[in-house]
Amino acid sequence: MLPVLAVAAATTTLAGCPVFPASNPWNEDVSKLPVAAHSAAYVKSIGLAARLHPDFASRTYGIPFAVVPTAQRRVSIRFTDYPDESDRGPYPVPLGARVEGGSDRHVIVVQRGTCRLFELYGAARTARGWSASNGAVFDLRSNRLRPKGWTSADAAGLPIFPGLARADEVVGRRTITHALRVTVPRTQKGYILPARHFASSDTDPDLPPMGLRLRLKAGFETRPFHGQALVILKALKRYGLIVADNGSPWYITGAPDRRWDDDDLHALGQVPGSAFEAVQTGAVTR
Incomplete structure (x- = not known):
């Protein structure tokens, strides 16, 4: 609690x-x-x-973010390092979404209508979508936490x-x-x-x-x-x-x-x- x-x-x-x-x-x-x-x-x-x-x-x-419409097309996400602690795709992340500079390479998207937050760590574009070390999805209208022991796009398992x-x-x-x-x-x-x-x-x-x-x-x-x-x-x-x-x-x-x-x-x-x-x-x- x-x-x-x-x-x-x-x-x-x-x-x-x-x-x-x-x-x-x-x-x-x-x-x-x-x-x-x-x-x-x-x-x-x-x-x-x-x-x-x-x-x-x-x-x-800094860490950029994008706001996308409810109708944003979802693309596949291939998780490379923490697939068992990542929320499954697809994610509504545009192929042109800005990636944080440096080694962390975060990508953050807020979706209108659904009020969902999508975050990637170690993100890179692929032919079909994105690859990432791991990813997390949060409902911005809820206090629900990630499962115990799960990381996120941040080491603490928190939303960024x-x-x-x-x-x-x-x-x-x-x-x-x-x-x-x-x-x-x-x-x-x-x-x-x-x-x-x-x-x-x-x-x-x-x-x-x-x-x-x-x-x-x-x-x-x-x-x-x-x-x-x-x-x-x-x-x-x-x-x-x-x-x-x-x-x-x-x-x-x-x-x-x-x-x-x-x-x-x-x-x-x-x-x-x-x-x-x-x-x-x-x-x-x-």
């Missing part, structure tokens, strides 16, 4: 679909939750002096899309009402719901588990920040971050968009890891 947290005042939407219910952990206010017992150790392992880093920008930098910073929220609504996805260098062999999968053999309890929720401390001074950076920092105080994958410390993820102000986002690099704390949202499953 998912922990009962404070419900967000408003749930983000896209293409006429909620990005999961207001009661979903991605959308829940964690600003008043107690600090986790291992918070200091978790944050130290991620990096006290390492700085917050926006892993997205105004051009091709709800954890992206999106310019349409920041520029338009000037508010983010959900947690953001974050990577950390090392994780332990364990996860906290809504994560369903770990990607480590290390049993050190001082390492963060997948699904760990972190928040910007309430006392962190945000007055030097403005614009898009300030909107993001306000969200990190209220909704925080969810550990979703192994990677560089304090890298938060967003979708590339020409509306991003790269100079403004660069100011986030002034925020040290020591400004964060882990909050208690549930027990670690090992």
Whole structure:
């Protein structure tokens, strides 16, 4: 069972679909939750002096996504690495869908009407459709989790899309009402719901588990920040971050968009890891 947290005042939407219910952990206010017992150790392992880093920008930098119509033609998906932990195709992924640059090669599609989210990891086009290391399908109107122990297009078995910073929220609504996805260098062999999968053999309890929720401390001074950076920092105080994958410390993820102000986002690099704390949202499953 998912922990009962404070419900967000408003749930983000896209293409006429909620990005999961207001009661979903991605959308829940964690600003008043107690600090986790291992918070200091978790944050130290991620990096006290390492700085917050926006892993997205105004051009091709970040994880892109596409919105497709209900009638989008479905194509075959050949899963190469985790077929037993992937949701079977076909998927409505256009052959021209944008692929994330770098080694992860994520492809993300939201389908109108059905309100389904389709995500691929390690994606590559084939003559008939796509191949991918693995893939996952989520109902954006449901809190249903993946089967226990299953990965997804993210190591934690979580959806990627709800954890992206999106310019349409920041520029338009000037508010983010959900947690953001974050990577950390090392994780332990364990996860906290809504994560369903770990990607480590290390049993050190001082390492963060997948699904760990972190928040910007309430006392962190945000007055030097403005614009898009300030909107993001306000969200990190209220909704925080969810550990979703192994990677560089304090890298938060967003979708590339020409509306991003790269100079403004660069100011986030002034925020040290020591400004964060882990909050208690549930027990670690090992």
